Amino acid sequence: MRPSLRTTLFLAPATAWLLCMLVLPLVVVVVFSFGERGGAGGYVPAFTFENYANLGARWAAFRNTLTLAPFGTLLCLLIAYPLAYYLAQKASPRWRTLLLILVIVPFWTSILIRSYAWIQILGGNGLPRLIGEFGFGRPRFINTPFAVMVGIVYGYLPLMVFPIYVALEKLDRRLLEASSDLGSPPWRTFLQVTLPLSLAGVATGSMLVFILLMGEFLIPQLLGGGKVFFIGNALVDLFLQSRNWPFGAALAATLVLVMLVTVTLYLRSLRRLSGGRDDVALM
Amino acid sequence: MRLYALAVYLFLYIPIGVIALFSFNAGRHAAQFSGFSLQWYGKTLANPFVVGAFKTSFTVAISSALLATLFGTLAAVALQGVRGRLRLLYDALVYVALMVPGIVIGIATLIALVTVFDTLNPFLATLTGPDNPFQLGLGKGSLIAAHGLFTMALVIIIVRARLQGMDRSLLEASADLGAPPMRSFLQITLPQIAPAVMAGFLLAFTFSFDDFIIAFFVAGSETTLPIYVFSSIRRGVTPEINVIGTLVMAASLISLITAQVIMRRRSH
Numbered sequence: 001m002r003p004s005l006r007t008t009l010f011l012a013p014a015t016a017w018l019l020c021m022l023v024l025p026l027v028v029v030v031v032f033s034f035g036e037r038g039g040a041g042g043y044v045p046a047f048t049f050e051n052y053a054n055l056g057a058r059w060a061a062f063r064n065t066l067t068l069a070p071f072g073t074l075l076c077l078l079i080a081y082p083l084a085y086y087l088a089q090k091a092s093p094r095w096r097t098l099l100l101i102l103v104i105v106p107f108w109t110s111i112l113i114r115s116y117a118w119i120q121i122l123g124g125n126g127l128p129r130l131i132g133e134f135g136f137g138r139p140r141f142i143n144t145p146f147a148v149m150v151g152i153v154y155g156y157l158p159l160m161v162f163p164i165y166v167a168l169e170k171l172d173r174r175l176l177e178a179s180s181d182l183g184s185p186p187w188r189t190f191l192q193v194t195l196p197l198s199l200a201g202v203a204t205g206s207m208l209v210f211i212l213l214m215g216e217f218l219i220p221q222l223l224g225g226g227k228v229f230f231i232g233n234a235l236v237d238l239f240l241q242s243r244n245w246p247f248g249a250a251l252a253a254t255l256v257l258v259m260l261v262t263v264t265l266y267l268r269s270l271r272r273l274s275g276g277r278d279d280v281a282l283m
Numbered sequence: 284m285r286l287y288a289l290a291v292y293l294f295l296y297i298p299i300g301v302i303a304l305f306s307f308n309a310g311r312h313a314a315q316f317s318g319f320s321l322q323w324y325g326k327t328l329a330n331p332f333v334v335g336a337f338k339t340s341f342t343v344a345i346s347s348a349l350l351a352t353l354f355g356t357l358a359a360v361a362l363q364g365v366r367g368r369l370r371l372l373y374d375a376l377v378y379v380a381l382m383v384p385g386i387v388i389g390i391a392t393l394i395a396l397v398t399v400f401d402t403l404n405p406f407l408a409t410l411t412g413p414d415n416p417f418q419l420g421l422g423k424g425s426l427i428a429a430h431g432l433f434t435m436a437l438v439i440i441i442v443r444a445r446l447q448g449m450d451r452s453l454l455e456a457s458a459d460l461g462a463p464p465m466r467s468f469l470q471i472t473l474p475q476i477a478p479a480v481m482a483g484f485l486l487a488f489t490f491s492f493d494d495f496i497i498a499f500f501v502a503g504s505e506t507t508l509p510i511y512v513f514s515s516i517r518r519g520v521t522p523e524i525n526v527i528g529t530l531v532m533a534a535s536l537i538s539l540i541t542a543q544v545i546m547r548r549r550s551h
Contacts, residue, residue, distance in 0.1 A: 004364065006361070006464070007361045007364045007365060008361075009361075010357040010358060010360060010361030011357070011358050011361045011362070011365070011373075013353075013354040013357065013358075014354045014355065014357065014358035014435060014439070015358075015373075017354060017428075017431065017432060017435060018376050018377075018380065018432070018435075020428075021392060021428050021429060021431075021432040022376065022379065022380050022383075022388075022432055023376070024395050025388070025391030025392050025394070025395035025396075026379075026383070026391050028391060028394055028395040028398060029387070029390065029391045029394065029395075032394060043394070043398075079291065082284070082287055082288075083287070083288055083291050085284075086284050086285070086287065086288045087288075090284055090285075091288070099288075102292060102295075102296075103295070105536065105539075106295050106296070106298075106299060108489065108532075108535045108536070108539060109299070109493075109528070109531065109532045109535065110493040110495070110509060110512075110528075110531065111493075111495075112493075112495055112509050112512050112513060112516070113302060113512070113524070113527070113528035113531065113532070114298060114299075116302070116512070116516055116524055116525075116528065117298035117299065117301050117302045117528075118298060119516070120301055120305065121297075121298060121301060154294070154295070154298065157291075157295070211382060211384070212384070214384060215384020215385060215386045215387065215496075217386055217496055218495060218496070218513075222516060232384075232386045232496075235386055235387075235390060236386075236499070239390055239393065239394075239500065240499075240500075245394055248390065249390075249394065252386075252387045252390050252391070255384070255387065256383060256384075256387055259382075259384070
């Protein structure tokens with residue numbers, strides 16, 4: 001079927017935008033990643049795999065990202081699930097909307113400002129000082145993996161709560177009643193009815209958080225102080241400080257590739273876990 | 284269960300409370316509260332760098348959100364008539380725009396634009412004369428284009444979801460009664476998708492206004508508000524950031540409530 005004139009006209013600006021600002025830049029990244037570094041930084045055309053072979057030089061960034069991003073996602077999930085469960089099943093309907101709005105409001109303020117709040121709380125003059133006054137010594141929080149984890153959970157919790165809430169809210173209460181009528185203890189009903197039926201929400205939430213964490217730069221930068229760095233921090237360094245564009249392009253391309261592979265594997269295993277149902281899908 | 288929820292809400296709101304409280308701090312030291320004062324509000328609002336950064340952010344956010352909403356809505360409407368391979372390709376592009384991390388979008392846009400500009404600028408220089416040659420560079424334009432890409436994809440998704448849930452029988456009735464397609468669009472489709480368009484615009488504006496990472500790469504010599512905040516955090520803890528944070532939070536809360544009220548009224 002040939003699109004009509006109106007369809008073509010309506011689609012033209014969006015198509016031009018997607019081609020110029022998405023397709024072209026991504027193609028440039030791939031082309032650059034096979035190039036060589038110029039004398040003053042920048043790019044010299046070439047076809048070499050050297051940049052990819054050198055990725056090991058940034059191994060620490062990969063290791064941090066691939067351990068802290070899944071761990072952060074898991075932590076968000078563990079903290080968000082009970083809250084979502086409470087909101088969907090236990091909270092009184094009168095307060096539910098307000099409570100939900102209260103979960104998103106922090107998400108509407110920039111992650112920059114929210115991380116800054118934690119710099120003040122976890123920094124030397126915040127919590128450590130308070131703990132010190134009670135005579136427990138002055139522990140160090142800021143610039144540790146712990147601080148980065150707090151920032152991650154704080155930043156992404158709302159994104160995890162919402163999809164799980166939506167899944168639990170749709171859950172048919174008659175199923176829960178049937179399960180308990182048939183003599184299942186509550187924990188068993190939870191494991192065999194509630195949890196499997198909310199897996200779609202769990203999948204959506206953890207995918208959203210995980211994808212955003214893989215490209216994270218600000219939280220490790222501000223709360224990890226250069227000691228706990230992610231691939232994002234390595235990328236900023238390569239593009240804005242040491243100006244090694246071809247190597248940076250190879251790193252960026254690898255990041256996207258690793259992300260796609262992880263997401264695919266995760267969704268596939270989850271689909272198997274839920275017995276091949278189709279509602280476990282990201283979007 | 285209720286106690287647990289309370290604990291999570293405390294965790295969510297204590298940092299925001301800290302920001303708001305310390306913005307009224309009388310003392311210089313950010314970490315010690317030494318009395319209530321509005322002096323930091325006065326100082327911050329009188330700082331030309333803060334005002335300039337705010338203006339840049341606002342201009343970029345308004346322009347990119349308007350363009351993204353216009354083009355995104357048009358595309359979402361047009362996509363209803365597109366099937367087959369073209370549709371699949373388009374859907375894939377939109378998802379890629381949303382899925383690729385902001386940092387990669389920032390980098391990709393930076394190196395692509397710099398390469399294109401470096402190629403075009405010598406030609407432009409010979410075309411426009413050696414005295415005051417017209418040259419392309421990073422700045423507000425590249426910020427608007429890069430932010431608009433992501434937010435347009437967002438608008439397409441939101442408006443399309445609304446279009447799919449729309450009652451098609453109204454459109455058919457309108458066509459049966461002899462209304463030309465444009466009229467049906469303006470009188471039936473548009474009012475029905477208006478809330479989604481409005482929500483898309485607000486999301487687009489907020490995203491652009493808050494974005495740091497894409498702007499960090501493509502802003503050139505421009506300073507947006509998040510870039511200003513980032514560089515002042517690097518220079519050290521200052522109460523000024525608490526003031527900016529409180530003002531931005533208050534503003535987005537007010538716009539959120541306004542949007543809610545507008546949509547409520549529409550639906551009654």
